[in-house]
Amino acid sequence: MSEPDANQSQQTERAPAGIDVNVPSVARIYDFLIGGKDNYAADREVARKLVEVVPGLETDSAAHRAILHRGVRFLVEQGVRQFVDLGSGLPTAQNTHQVAQGIAPETNVVYVDNDPIVLAHGRALLAENNRTTVITADLREPKSVLEHPDLLRLIDFDEPIGLMLLGVIHHINDDEDPAGLLRTYLDALPSGSWLFLTHFLHSGPESEKLERVMQGSHSSGRFRERDEIAAYFEGLETVDPGLVHIAMWRPEEPVDEASLTVEQRLVVGAIARKP
Numbered sequence: 611m612s613e614p615d616a617n618q619s620q621q622t623e624r625a626p627a628g629i630d631v632n633v634p635s636v637a638r639i640y641d642f643l644i645g646g647k648d649n650y651a652a653d654r655e656v657a658r659k660l661v662e663v664v665p666g667l668e669t670d671s672a673a674h675r676a677i678l679h680r681g682v683r684f685l686v687e688q689g690v691r692q693f694v695d696l697g698s699g700l701p702t703a704q705n706t707h708q709v710a711q712g713i714a715p716e717t718n719v720v721y722v723d724n725d726p727i728v729l730a731h732g733r734a735l736l737a738e739n740n741r742t743t744v745i746t747a748d749l750r751e752p753k754s755v756l757e758h759p760d761l762l763r764l765i766d767f768d769e770p771i772g773l774m775l776l777g778v779i780h781h782i783n784d785d786e787d788p789a790g791l792l793r794t795y796l797d798a799l800p801s802g803s804w805l806f807l808t809h810f811l812h813s814g815p816e817s818e819k820l821e822r823v824m825q826g827s828h829s830s831g832r833f834r835e836r837d838e839i840a841a842y843f844e845g846l847e848t849v850d851p852g853l854v855h856i857a858m859w860r861p862e863e864p865v866d867e868a869s870l871t872v873e874q875r876l877v878v879g880a881i882a883r884k885p
């Protein structure tokens with residue numbers, strides 16, 4: 611985690627237009643946890659409450675970025691040359707397009723996030739990359755994503771697509787029908803496409819406490835049961851090792867499941883192919 615800027619008012623002045631820095635945002639809380647600088651006092655306050663519940667939570671956030679890198683590399687190796695990254699978050703080191711285009715420069719990437727700060731920072735990063743774009747849309751309104759002209763410019767629905775939902779479906783509450791939303795996106799993908807999804811796991815009292823803090827601060831953040839998460843992959847072919855704690859998904863060095871810490875047990879993920 612980075613320490614807050616000593617001069618808070620200066621930081622407020624630097625906030626992009628239209629961003630309310632007084633309301634905590636998932637994108638900026640996460641940015642703080644992974645050591646970014648695009649966060650404000652209200653975000654850091656929530657992040658600190660979360661770290662109070664589970665010291666070491668920022669290590670788990672870093673693990674989230676690590677599985678993103680391993681998963682994107684895997685998908686590019688399977689021949690995927692176009693990605694839709696839903697709930698992409700603020701740009702940080704080694705984003706999806708940098709990992710994918712580092713292996714296959716012809717890869718197109720569309721980032722989608724409903725927080726306008728992601729677009730504000732993403733624009734500058736992507737100004738010179740015509741195979742990558744950032745759109746501001748809410749994944750709870752699939753039409754606004756799937757029919758967005760900037761997405762349609764880069765994504766060919768006749769070719770396999772890598773659909774990424776990392777750390778975002780758990781921000782869709784039960785009454786917002788996460789499974790139904792996911793089904794709508796999967797139905798839109800051609801055969802041979804891929805789902806890459808990670809999700810908070812109900813894993814004991816700490817996960818319940820974290821859920822209470824998150825729901826209290828920004829009204830989202832569900833730690834679901836493994837069966838509920840596995841159901842998101844129904845009808846797809848999940849590749850080895852299946853739905854596992856993210857540290858266990860094709861790690862670069864062997865990982866002993868018994869040695870996983872509380873924070874390493876909070877998130878599971880998998881990659882699956884649409885037949």
Ligand SMILES: C[S@@+](CC[C@H](N)C(=O)[O-])C[C@H]1O[C@@H](n2cnc3c(N)ncnc32)[C@H](O)[C@@H]1O
Nearest residue numbers: 637640697698699723724725748749776777778
């Ligand atoms: C925890 S961050 C994950 C960032 C990135 N996917 C990763 O794994 O490093 C979750 C992101 O999802 C975004 N998000 C939450 N609800 C969303 C929604 N309904 N539509 C689009 N994006 C959403 C948040 O703004 C945030 O940037």
